[in-house]
Every structure is written in structure tokens, then in C-alpha cells.
Amino acid sequence: MLFSHYDRYQYVRSPLVEVICQLRFPAILSIGAKAPVDFQEAIRQEFPRFNKAQERPAPRMTLVDGAPKLVQPEPITNYNFISEDGLWKLNLTQNFIALSTLRYQRWEDFAQRLDRPLAQFIQIYHPTFFERVGLRYVNAFSRRALGLEGTPWSDLIQPAFLGVMAEPDVDESKIGKCSLEVNMSLEENRQMKVHAGPGLLGGAKKDPEVKFILDGDFSVTGNTAPDQVASGLEDLHYHAVRLFRGALTSELHTAMGAQPLV
Structure with missing residues (x-):
């Protein structure tokens, strides 16, 4: 049942x-405006590998002078922090932070792995709240x-x-x-x-x-x-x-x- x-x-x-945990928050523009140097330094021991990618959101329809128009949003920078063995990845954008793993063993281990980067994120960027916890x-x-x-x-x-x-x-x-x-x-x-x-x-x-x-x-x-x-x-x-x-x-x-x- x-x-x-x-x-x-x-x-x-x-x-x-x-296994993926994603926490979405209202856009924090400073994350996309400059590299998250302080955040990386705080988590670098656990996630020493780094790369970033420009992701282009799907076009959306809006009204311009009363007429419908397809608008392409600005690209969003996705910062990737990866463990030495490549099995754990932390993603940070101006809208969400996420932890994923290809080697999940038990919930307590996963939650502990999330605890430090999430605490550092909250300390550095001060999100007022999270819109979605997944x-x-x-x-x-x-x-x-x-x-x-x-x-x-x-x-x-x-x-x-x-x-x-x-x-x-x-x-x-x-x-x-x-x-x-x-x-x-x-x-x-x-x-x-x-x-x-x-x-x-x-x-x-x-x-x-x-x-x-x-x-x-x-x-x-x-x-x-x-x-x-x-x-x-x-x-x-x-x-x-x-x-x-x-x-x-x-x-x-x-x-x-x-x-x-x-």
C-alpha cells in the first residue's frame, strides 16, 4: 500500500x-553577476572540481504593444562544483541550489553531505525563503x-x-x-x-x-x-x-x- x-x-x-535535492529561491542577481568565490572557498574541500555553463531558458510568450511576441530570456549561469570522484555534484544558479549523487547509500549520509554547502549558501547569500524544496x-x-x-x-x-x-x-x-x-x-x-x-x-x-x-x-x-x-x-x-x-x-x-x- x-x-x-x-x-x-x-x-x-x-x-x-x-538522487537529487533542489531548493529554489527568488532570484539572487549577485550569483549570476559575479563568480561565487566565497562560496567555492567554503566548500572546495568536498567539491574541488569546478566548471560553469551558460543555460538558455525556454522562450516565453509575452505581449508587446498589445501584440503577442516570443521573447528569449537572458542566459543563466550554472556553476558546477564536483567531488573528486565525480559522483557528487553541487549546482548553483541565481534561482536554485541543488545536490545530486550517483552513489546514494542512505538518507543520513546524503543529508550530511548537503548540510555544509547549504549552510554556507544561506550564510553568504541570505535567502529570505525557498519557494520550492524538492x-x-x-x-x-x-x-x-x-x-x-x-x-x-x-x-x-x-x-x-x-x-x-x-x-x-x-x-x-x-x-x-x-x-x-x-x-x-x-x-x-x-x-x-x-x-x-x-x-x-x-x-x-x-x-x-x-x-x-x-x-x-x-x-x-x-x-x-x-x-x-x-x-x-x-x-x-x-x-x-x-x-x-x-x-x-x-x-x-x-x-x-x-x-x-x-
Whole structure:
């Protein structure tokens, strides 16, 4: 069930592809106007690699002298601070700060890795509030990696996430596309967006195996004070655990090498 309480587990064969935490705030123009030298110096030990990119937002329609006109916004500088091993990345623009990782092990480790750069950001740039606090988990379940080739998804994923593939008389090999898309309000300004279904990673250029993708994006909308971010993220993580565990059958849970977290 989606909203049941689940004990936390760590998985020997984790399906996680990437975990991303993004905090959006009203534009701070000084971030784009000059290089974030003080911020880099404060986090350089953890994120020694640096590069930047100019990102051009999508054009938007506006009225000019009463007539509609397509306007191209000014490019935005995205500063990237990357760990020595390349598995952790911190992004900073005039509108958001984000931490992402390709090597997630447990929530406490991720939260600790976020704590210092976020504290330094707040100290240096003094955001009044955050407009959106988001936490996203991208999972890709590989039957080949789990030794489950030939096992139908209906034995591994709960029916609510499968659509017609949950029906016993449906041959999944004949399905070209079957996915679940959910936008859902939770309690206290929490939101959940979910994509679930078979898919290919990277356009199948490196890996042709069809995996089951479970992509959960959880967020707090409205204005969140800086000192309320940590508790908001803890709550989003709790929802992420419930979504993940609620999608698994006991067979898949066991096959991934579930180990209780204490």
C-alpha cells in the first residue's frame, strides 16, 4: 500500500540511478553577476572540481504593444562544483541550489553531505525563503543484474504501478509503451510526481536492457524558511520510502538483498 508505514532497508543491489535535492529561491542577481568565490572557498574541500555553463531558458510568450511576441530570456549561469570522484555534484544558479549523487547509500549520509554547502549558501547569500524544496529518487530495476531474467514485471512490481501489465493474460513482450504518470497532493503543501514503467536508460546507446523505471519527485511548495528546510526534507524522504517500498513485491525486495537499517 502506498501510504502504509514501512521499516527502512538498505539494498545490496540497489536500483538507484540518481538522487537529487533542489531548493529554489527568488532570484539572487549577485550569483549570476559575479563568480561565487566565497562560496567555492567554503566548500572546495568536498567539491574541488569546478566548471560553469551558460543555460538558455525556454522562450516565453509575452505581449508587446498589445501584440503577442516570443521573447528569449537572458542566459543563466550554472556553476558546477564536483567531488573528486565525480559522483557528487553541487549546482548553483541565481534561482536554485541543488545536490545530486550517483552513489546514494542512505538518507543520513546524503543529508550530511548537503548540510555544509547549504549552510554556507544561506550564510553568504541570505535567502529570505525557498519557494520550492524538492527531493527526487530515480530508480531503474534491472532483472539481469538481479538474476531474474524471464521473470515478468507482474511478479516484481505491485499492480498499481503496472497498468495493463498487471493482467495475467497480457504478454509484456508485445507492449510498446505502458507507463504510469501521477501528480498528487499530499498533506501540508507536499506534492508528489511519479513516473513508473518499463524504459531504457540513455536511449539504449550503452545498455539495451529494458528496465522498470520508478521516478519519484517529492516537493514542498509555498515559502519555506531556511531553518525549516531540514525538517521539510526529512518529511519528503519519508514519503519517498513509502513510495519505493509500496511498489515492490516481496520477491523483488528479497532479490535486491534487503538489509534492515538500525
